[in-house]
Amino acid sequence: MKNHVWQPYCQMKTAPPPMKIVATEGCHLIGASGQRWIDGMASWWSACHGYNHPHVREAVTEQLARMPHVMFGGITHEPAERLATRLAALAPGDLNHVFFSDSGSVAVEVAMKMAIGHWRRRDRPGRTRFLAFHNAYHGDTTGAMSLCDPQRSMHARYSDAITQQFHVPLPRDESFEEELNRVLSEHADSIAGVFVEPLVQGAGGMRFHDVETLRRIRDACRRHDVLLIADEIATGFQRTGKMFAVDHTAEDEHPVVPDILCLGKALTAGTMSMAVTIARTHVFDSFYDDDPGAALMHGPTFMANPLACSAANASLDLFETTSYDIDRLESVLRERLSVLRELDHVADVRCLGAVGVVQFRDPPKMQRVQEELVQRGVWLRPFGDCLYTTPPLCIGEDSLHQICDAMIDATHATLPSGIQLR
Ligand SMILES: *Cc1c(COP(=O)(O)O)cnc(C)c1O
Numbered sequence: 200m201k202n203h204v205w206q207p208y209c210q211m212k213t214a215p216p217p218m219k220i221v222a223t224e225g226c227h228l229i230g231a232s233g234q235r236w237i238d239g240m241a242s243w244w245s246a247c248h249g250y251n252h253p254h255v256r257e258a259v260t261e262q263l264a265r266m267p268h269v270m271f272g273g274i275t276h277e278p279a280e281r282l283a284t285r286l287a288a289l290a291p292g293d294l295n296h297v298f299f300s301d302s303g304s305v306a307v308e309v310a311m312k313m314a315i316g317h318w319r320r321r322d323r324p325g326r327t328r329f330l331a332f333h334n335a336y337h338g339d340t341t342g343a344m345s346l347c348d349p350q351r352s353m354h355a356r357y358s359d360a361i362t363q364q365f366h367v368p369l370p371r372d373e374s375f376e377e378e379l380n381r382v383l384s385e386h387a388d389s390i391a392g393v394f395v396e397p398l399v400q401g402a403g404g405m406r407f408h409d410v411e412t413l414r415r416i417r418d419a420c421r422r423h424d425v426l427l428i429a430d431e432i433a434t435g436f437q438r439t440g441k442m443f444a445v446d447h448t449a450e451d452e453h454p455v456v457p458d459i460l461c462l463g464k465a466l467t468a469g470t471m472s473m474a475v476t477i478a479r480t481h482v483f484d485s486f487y488d489d490d491p492g493a494a495l496m497h498g499p500t501f502m503a504n505p506l507a508c509s510a511a512n513a514s515l516d517l518f519e520t521t522s523y524d525i526d527r528l529e530s531v532l533r534e535r536l537s538v539l540r541e542l543d544h545v546a547d548v549r550c551l552g553a554v555g556v557v558q559f560r561d562p563p564k565m566q567r568v569q570e571e572l573v574q575r576g577v578w579l580r581p582f583g584d585c586l587y588t589t590p591p592l593c594i595g596e597d598s599l600h601q602i603c604d605a606m607i608d609a610t611h612a613t614l615p616s617g618i619q620l621r
Pocket residue numbers: 302303304305307336337338339396401402430431432433463464474
């Protein structure tokens with residue numbers, strides 16, 4: 200290999216060559232000589248209905264023959280209009296205005312521009328910065344990167360080159376809630392919005408928080424009149440058991456309705472790159488004016504790509520016709536993985552919806568863990584101090600057990616030397 204392909208998050212000099220995949224089927228990745236691995240990652244949370252679903256394939260194939268792409272500036276098309284209407288109906292409250300983009304990171308950038316523009320139109324032009332939480336991950340572009348945890352992300356390597364934002368601990372209890380309120384009130388003139396990954400923080404550490412924490416964040420945003428921006432790029436589309444993680448508050452007297460919602464990853468059922476930023480009406484209305492200068496200035500070349508829209512519409516069809524038993528997935532993950540708590544080098548085991556996480560105290564070499572998993576017919580990609588699974592929602596019980604077996608075996612097989620079963 201001549202390194203023509205530069206791999207992501209990869210030390211190209213020392214990393215072993217990546218695994219070559221030639222086909223996918225159901226919940227499986229297939230190698231060149233026909234080896235099969237269960238994809239316990241669902242391709243980074245995205246392949247929610249598994250791979251090569253015939254309904255998605257038919258929709259995209261039909262769209263490919265009819266109209267693969269047109270620019271979206273001054274033009275519209277049925278797949279985009281239909282998708283926007285359906286997403287507006289699914290999203291809580293008056294989250295009704297859908298802005299298309301081509302990746303999750305860009306959806307976050309768009310949310311930042313929406314929030315800044317919103318305050319500009321409301322005579323608060325100094326509000327150009329954001330608050331996010333420790334262990335947050337919001338994407339890899341420079342704006343999104345500034346929102347990521349300043350220690351546990353690449354933020355630190357670029358800190359002299361990116362905007363400085365505010366980072367505080369999640370308000371898990373009242374003292375952290377005080378800190379959140381203190382920062383919001385001290386910097387009321389500069390903070391436009393608060394970014395949160397509701398209930399599950401993904402790539403910044405696979406940490407969970409409860410619904411009460413989410414309510415506290417919403418209350419703080421209201422108190423200080425800043426926008427609440429929910430990044431559900433990972434948690435959206437039933438990953439936590441509800442269509443969106445904020446829907447866990449749907450039964451509340453005042454459900455949490457973020458001012459802006461970002462979706463991506465599973466949006467197109469793992470087939471094509473697309474994301475959306477959905478605004479509530481009061482945010483949309485800030486830009487809605489006779490003044491052309493008030494418009495939202497953004498528009499990716501491949502915005503609302505019809506192929507991606509048709510895949511997303513097909514995926515929503517499947518959510519309408521299929522009921523996934525996410526509670527069952529959660530209880531299998533919980534029952535099976537909890538044995539690992541017995542190990543001294545395991546700090547925590549936690550499960551929520553279709554997410555199962557083993558966090559190490561004294562991480563074994565993750566490369567070794569991954570080799571063990573691959574030998575056992577399971578594809579997972581551990582990172583940092585976590586080994587985790589986010590399987591396709593359609594995964595069968597046998598395959599889910601195989602993922603758990605592999606996680607358990609790999610954790611045992613790679614005990615740091617000298618560490619014994621407790
Ligand atoms: C993956 C992810 C992003 C970035 O999405 P990309 O499509 O990779 O740019 C942003 N926020 C969260 C919470 C994510 O999990």
